[in-house]
Amino acid sequence: MYTQGLDQKDKHAASGQAIAESAEQLAAFQERIDAEEKIEAKDWMPEAYRRTLIRQISQHAHSEIIGMQPEGNWLTRAPSLKRKVILLAKIQDEAGHGLYLYAAAETLGVSRDQMVGDLLSGKAKYSSIFNYPTLTWADIGAIGWLVDGAAIMNQIPLCRCSFGPYARAMVRVCKEESFHQRQGFDILVTLSRGNDAQKAMMQDAFDRWWWPSLMMFGPSDTDSKHSAQSMAWKIKRISNDELRQKFVDATVPQAEFLGLKVPDEDLRLNAKTGHYEFGEIDWQEFLDVIAGNGPCNKQRLAKRQKAHADGAWVREAAQAYASKQAARAAA
């Protein structure tokens, strides 16, 4: 999911290139990109391209891993056994996506330990959406429908990303995400046919998840200064605002089908353009959540830190056992 990372400033960029890159090398690289060739891990690439991809892919992986938490919050309370196993399978998929993406990032020369270390220290970011709480069962439906729906909008263009390992990972991930979105929508369809309490639960969840879902596409194009290079490198194919518009256009009719009222007084269909116009996003809220001050930022990170600390003795034991086995084999 989650390409918000592209819009964060590359801290190394300003300090100049550590490695000499000739104009010829850069031009030849751009030629390959323009010819729609896939860049593979062993190929030469500009350092900034490599760093941008490491940042984006690792952030994507972190988002999958942190994203297990808000949904995990309802696993033990899922209202039927069928819903319980579907949710569990979805969360398992997310752990799998995380592993897969960490492996893709490792091809760029960064270790998983280092990436996980950056997540745990708070240095690395993950998608802002997972810093919101899941308060009712309807939130699980809303996440599948809206959050996975937004993720798919983001990720389909990434299947054509110029970096081969990431593009191929996205093909597989998108297939599973599309199943996730359907299960979320299915939860809500069931609620929409339910009793008044279920319908109210669904509207409440929608009210809380609508705007944060729109924020998933990142800052508006006018404020997204770091996208241009990513577009030129064909890491990013479609701008934040274009993707957001596509999402709104696709989602509003689905909301109507569910009998939901979109929590936006300014929302209206422009008959000329065929697109929905919508109100201004609360960008201060977005910046606050990105800065670590969302409702669950501290909780999400603390849970990951605790799991890592609690597991230290287990990892050490596995390491010690492997060393003993190696010594025994050598003896």
Added chain:
Amino acid sequence: MNAEQALIAYVLRLADNALILGQRMIEVVAAGPELEEELANANFALDFIGQARMLYTCAGELEGQGRSEDDFAFMRDEREFQNLLLLEQPNGHFGDALVRQFLFESFYVHLLDGLTRCSAPGLAEIAARAIKEVKYHLRHHSQWLIRLGDGTELSHARVQASLDDAWQYTGEMFVADAVDTVVHESFAGPDLEAVAVLWRRDVAAVVEQATLALPGDQAMASGGKDGRHSEHFGFLLAEMQTMQRSFPGATW
């Protein structure tokens, strides 16, 4: 108790074992020592809850009163659940949960093996499917027990304590009551005495390889098979059943 009643009770116990263990496992779904272990834990829990669904459905069909898997899981009270006490024990640390799985799966795999040859309608097929899953769980957990036992001094001491603590809950697995006896006699169900011999042999072998000590004979806890549970079981059920209890009759 006639044979049919005993069989329904027996299938429900198997289902309760699978569900309650699966429910405990999903409490720690995003809290493993490594991402790979989180995947494994989720995967194993899926197997158990899947088994519970098949078994509850089977029990409902045998009973013939229209009760669904969700009726059994969410609308029964504490005293009606007949899972083993071992399986409802809180997760504790990684070693505690691991030992719980290892001791149960070492038993369950032989129980399922016996059930694949039973004459009860539907049950042999479910057992044949479940045993494939449980065999690889057991392999995974045996390997971890060996790693922790033969790892560091700390891991050795911790997992030995886990084993010592859990041991009191193992006796209940092998004490045949009327339900076990009727299913053994009327449906060619597993002989718990024979299962106990195999269990002890397998457990001892892994424990030895893990350089751990087998706990000595001691007083054994019991009551799970009779619906008398540990105090924390009520909280597990309250959490699991909250939606069905709060919104009676709703469809999800």
